Amino acid sequence: MHTQRDSLAAATIGMERMELDQDAAQRRRCTGIAGRHATTAAELAHARLKTLILDNGLPPGSQCLESELALRLGLSRTPIREALVRLQQDGLVAITPRHGMRVLPLIAADMREIYEVLTSLEPMAAELLARRPDPSAGLEPLEAACSAMERAIAAREQLAWARADEAFHLGLAELCGNRRLAGMVMQVWEQSHRARIFTLQQRPLPTRSTTEHRHVLRAIAAGDAERARELYRRHRRRSGGELVSIIERSGVAWL
Amino acid sequence: MHTQRDSLAAATIGMERMELDQDAAQRRRCTGIAGRHATTAAELAHARLKTLILDNGLPPGSQCLESELALRLGLSRTPIREALVRLQQDGLVAITPRHGMRVLPLIAADMREIYEVLTSLEPMAAELLARRPDPSAGLEPLEAACSAMERAIAAREQLAWARADEAFHLGLAELCGNRRLAGMVMQVWEQSHRARIFTLQQRPLPTRSTTEHRHVLRAIAAGDAERARELYRRHRRRSGGELVSIIERSGVAWL
DNA sequence: ATCCTCAACAATGCATACGCAAAGGGATTC
DNA sequence: GAATCCCTTTGCGTATGCATTGTTGAGGAT
Numbered sequence: 069m070h071t072q073r074d075s076l077a078a079a080t081i082g083m084e085r086m087e088l089d090q091d092a093a094q095r096r097r098c099t100g101i102a103g104r105h106a107t108t109a110a111e112l113a114h115a116r117l118k119t120l121i122l123d124n125g126l127p128p129g130s131q132c133l134e135s136e137l138a139l140r141l142g143l144s145r146t147p148i149r150e151a152l153v154r155l156q157q158d159g160l161v162a163i164t165p166r167h168g169m170r171v172l173p174l175i176a177a178d179m180r181e182i183y184e185v186l187t188s189l190e191p192m193a194a195e196l197l198a199r200r201p202d203p204s205a206g207l208e209p210l211e212a213a214c215s216a217m218e219r220a221i222a223a224r225e226q227l228a229w230a231r232a233d234e235a236f237h238l239g240l241a242e243l244c245g246n247r248r249l250a251g252m253v254m255q256v257w258e259q260s261h262r263a264r265i266f267t268l269q270q271r272p273l274p275t276r277s278t279t280e281h282r283h284v285l286r287a288i289a290a291g292d293a294e295r296a297r298e299l300y301r302r303h304r305r306r307s308g309g310e311l312v313s314i315i316e317r318s319g320v321a322w323l
Numbered sequence: 324m325h326t327q328r329d330s331l332a333a334a335t336i337g338m339e340r341m342e343l344d345q346d347a348a349q350r351r352r353c354t355g356i357a358g359r360h361a362t363t364a365a366e367l368a369h370a371r372l373k374t375l376i377l378d379n380g381l382p383p384g385s386q387c388l389e390s391e392l393a394l395r396l397g398l399s400r401t402p403i404r405e406a407l408v409r410l411q412q413d414g415l416v417a418i419t420p421r422h423g424m425r426v427l428p429l430i431a432a433d434m435r436e437i438y439e440v441l442t443s444l445e446p447m448a449a450e451l452l453a454r455r456p457d458p459s460a461g462l463e464p465l466e467a468a469c470s471a472m473e474r475a476i477a478a479r480e481q482l483a484w485a486r487a488d489e490a491f492h493l494g495l496a497e498l499c500g501n502r503r504l505a506g507m508v509m510q511v512w513e514q515s516h517r518a519r520i521f522t523l524q525q526r527p528l529p530t531r532s533t534t535e536h537r538h539v540l541r542a543i544a545a546g547d548a549e550r551a552r553e554l555y556r557r558h559r560r561r562s563g564g565e566l567v568s569i570i571e572r573s574g575v576a577w578l
Numbered sequence: 579a580t581c582c583t584c585a586a587c588a589a590t591g592c593a594t595a596c597g598c599a600a601a602g603g604g605a606t607t608c
Numbered sequence: 609g610a611a612t613c614c615c616t617t618t619g620c621g622t623a624t625g626c627a628t629t630g631t632t633g634a635g636g637a638t
Contacts (some may be wrong), residue, residue, distance in 0.1 A: 108621070133589070144623045149591090153405055157412045159503070166589055166630055181503045188447035188504070192439060246436045248414070249443070252507055363591065388619065399593045400620090421600060421619060 109143050113151035116141060121160050121171050122261045128173035128322060159259050173322035174263050176315050182256045183308025189253050191300040193244035194284055195293045203291035209239040210285050217278045226268050236281055263323045267314045277307055364398050368406035371396060376415050376426050377516045383428035383577060414514050428577035429518050431570050437511045438563025444508050445492065446555040448499035449539055450548045458546035464494040465540050472533045481523050491536055518578045522569045532562055
């Protein structure tokens, strides 16, 4: 059943495995807002379902009844319901009474919305980082992510690049010190995960993005808040636009 | 115990009723994301609890057990639990096992976070509005809100001004066409509701804010996206900073 | 042939029941 | 008198049952 769904989805949008690798799922489960070790069954259900959805184990558009999911996860309906409520607020599924949950597909308009949100939030994060008393302190994770991106470009390894890109963006959001902002970035980042993995295979190596990241990081370390913000905003506008047009040109109706 | 907590909180921050008026609660219940007519008991519980919290019926810091709330709303624990999960994701309460839910107090740091988020999101909304093909179309709600603010300033009616301010900001977020952005603005707006009402009584009439709103609206109608964004960003930075320092100077530890 | 109506079924939303684990209180000991 | 340990109570997490409600399919009528 699993594999059937997987292969169906893979055929539809033309890819084998959407997830970067197993580690990525693992990492998300640990670093993400949701999966703090999952002490309770409801948390566990939330984390597992989220992982399933992000990794295309439950492809977009698929419908599942509460009882199906309960059976599948070996739980009763109660914790499943709680997990579904949370997934709904995460913007990953819609709950339609009598039809179970539906994994929300992403259309180009969603990606446009998401990139507009990131275009406003992330430059603010960069600005906040740059405005700290010691702006160059604590940037090691971002430095590491930048270097990893550069290495990945040199080695032409797209998956490694995507991992480093994720590390940079989420790291920046978390480091900026604004937990609400970080949560919002994380939320839309997860929503757009499938689309990002998809476009990764449809476009040339993101050389330009890599250098832009490096420049933003330099501006932050130099404490030039205005410059960091503006550089980041332009980066987001450009890359978001590119990504949306890749999706539109690729002809897939949704991801 | 309840009333004891209530009066304690009221005494601490020196006000009887935080809500603007009954209509405001009513309006929020209808326009808000949450309260779409509340067909199900869980939605109803969510809407009623949110209203209670925002209007200080459940003052910040108060703890309630699930069973208390169930008794109070005349429901069983099940829909209450679902409502609490949603309120937690709304950032209004924290759920601490064995101690029930706790209404999250706002400290100055929270307000800073919230204003940083608004400072990034709302200028984007203005920019998006200004970039529409016909930028001056559909701005009537914002025009009305601006006029209402100006009338309120002339009549020195702070509550009316706050209502109009809310109408302007939420209207702008909803009109911009980005539902994710609108949802995020709404979320932090609700989180900061109590603090906004509080500071309203602690500061002079917001004459400057009113004219700034008008200028932003003009820039939008003129289709000058860059100007609209920048004007709005400066407005938010200034007013957010003012609000935070009012709270800090007022000496209240939390709201 | 198509549309409408009615009935049966199925999924959900809610209430309730149960077991576990933690917190608080009381008692005992040092 | 204080601290620690044990017991009791109680709140929560989960499961399950029931009733409501919407959906779907079949049959009849136009």
